[in-house]
């Protein structure tokens with residue numbers, strides 16, 4: 526698998542809980558796409574002639590930019606590499622940007638999977654999350670997208686200020702009734718230096734506690750799997766054949782090439798497995814779209830091992846015990862002791878020599894990985 530990722534760093538406003546790299550001045554859109562075209566040419570040797578399995582427009586808010594820019598970049602890529610009708614082309618979108626004409630234009634441009642930032646189906650919670658759309662916008666947009674796109678994903682957040690279990694259950698019911706092919710469930714996390722972090726620090730609002738959040742996560746797991754969605758990653762559920770190929774390939778440590786400010790890349794080069802990140806600064810990116818990087822590193826053996834442990838546990842594929850025994854630095858006794866402890870807690874299962882997280886273990890994925898990483 527080989528994928529391309531484009532980071533489109535524009536949003537109308539910063540949501541109070543978000544710490545992504547983005548800017549809220551749309552005046553730079555045209556210059557951004559000029560820079561993107563230059564970066565694409567400069568990286569052509571890294572992907573030209575290769576079959577591209579997935580393209581992902583993330584952000585920021587890719588639906589905020591005119592569709593003609595998206596179409597133009599896809600044409601540029603199609604002129605350099607192998608795109609086919611099988612290539613998954615996903616665009617992240619917010620409901621307030623999507624009317625039927627825009628949806629039609631995105632589909633005509635080659636987008637075949639829409640990932641809609643619904644976040645909530647209740648107006649009270651949408652206001653608490655600082656989102657611009659209403660619950661009605663969300664339902665209407667998802668329905669209209671489902672009529673036009675072969676695959677639609679929605680994001681939902683649980684654990685917003687003032688959220689009750691009953692409200693969350695009702696939102697899950699709405700999601701299941703609409704029946705998008707893919708649902709991502711995120712627990713609201715408090716990122717440092719965000720507006721939400723400051724408000725919580727000042728006592729202006731209070732988020733549900735860990736146990737309440739965990740029970741919302743379990744509720745989502747029960748209802749979505751009960752409705753036929755496969756739980757294929759910690760936060761992700763899909764109907765058969767509708768998992769995100771782009772995300773799944775990055776969790777499987779397959780290659781991807783990132784474009785745009787702050788975009789990461791992971792490539793198998795002559796030196797080994799290489800990760801690098803474009804500059805997280807729009808002005809540096811615009812000044813030097815092909816050269817401004819924040820970091821570049823060839824992974825050491827220990828880094829490769831830790832990544833494999835961390836990422837494989839997140840997905841159903843799991844981790845071979847043999848791989849752990851060969852690569853860890855804990856000592857075999859300690860490794861076995863930790864595996865037995867995690868199994869006794871009900872967080873992992875070991876079948877046919879493969880460690881996988883249980884449903885309950887998905888809640889503690891980071892803790893489990895932390896127990897098994899090299900030291």
Ligand code: SF4
Pocket residue numbers: 535536538539540543544545547584585586619642
């Ligand atoms: S729309 Fe998405 S990327 Fe933009 S500020 Fe809100 S959460 Fe962050």
